[in-house]
Amino acid sequence: MSKPITMYGADWCIDCRRSKSVLDELGVAYDYVDLEADITGAERAYAISGRTNIPVIVFADDSHMVEPSDADLRRRVAALQR
Numbered sequence: 001m002s003k004p005i006t007m008y009g010a011d012w013c014i015d016c017r018r019s020k021s022v023l024d025e026l027g028v029a030y031d032y033v034d035l036e037a038d039i040t041g042a043e044r045a046y047a048i049s050g051r052t053n054i055p056v057i058v059f060a061d062d063s064h065m066v067e068p069s070d071a072d073l074r075r076r077v078a079a080l081q082r
Contacts, residue, residue, distance in 0.1 A: 005030035005077075008045035009055040012036075015067050016055040022073050030057075 005023065007030050009016030023030050035041040035054065045056040049066045057073070058064045059080055065073065 004028075005060065006033060006058045007031070007055050008033045008035060008041055008048075008057075010035045013054050018070065019055045019057060019068065019073055022070050023077070026074065026077055028077055 005028060007016070007019065007023070009020070009032065011017070011034065020032070033041045033044070035045065042052075045054065046052060048058060048064050049056045051066055053066050055068075056064055056066050057068065059076065061080065063076075065076060068076070
């Protein structure tokens with residue numbers, strides 16, 4: 001991928017930890033925005049998704065997913081790597 005994925009999440013979020021594990025397993029570069037540490041991170045994630053759910057994962061083509069399943073996240077990453 002030409003630019004890394006950006007993932008907005010929090011360490012206490014089970015879905016965030018799960019999605020991070022998938023991205024790590026796939027060896028995909030991503031920037032992680034910790035919503036607990038970045039005071040504007042939640043606002044940016046909400047502006048992208050229109051939702052307060054996390055994780056919000058933004059891809060190189062500026063598309064995004066919110067709380068994706070492992071299978072959906074794997075499919076999306078594979079599609080972007082073609």
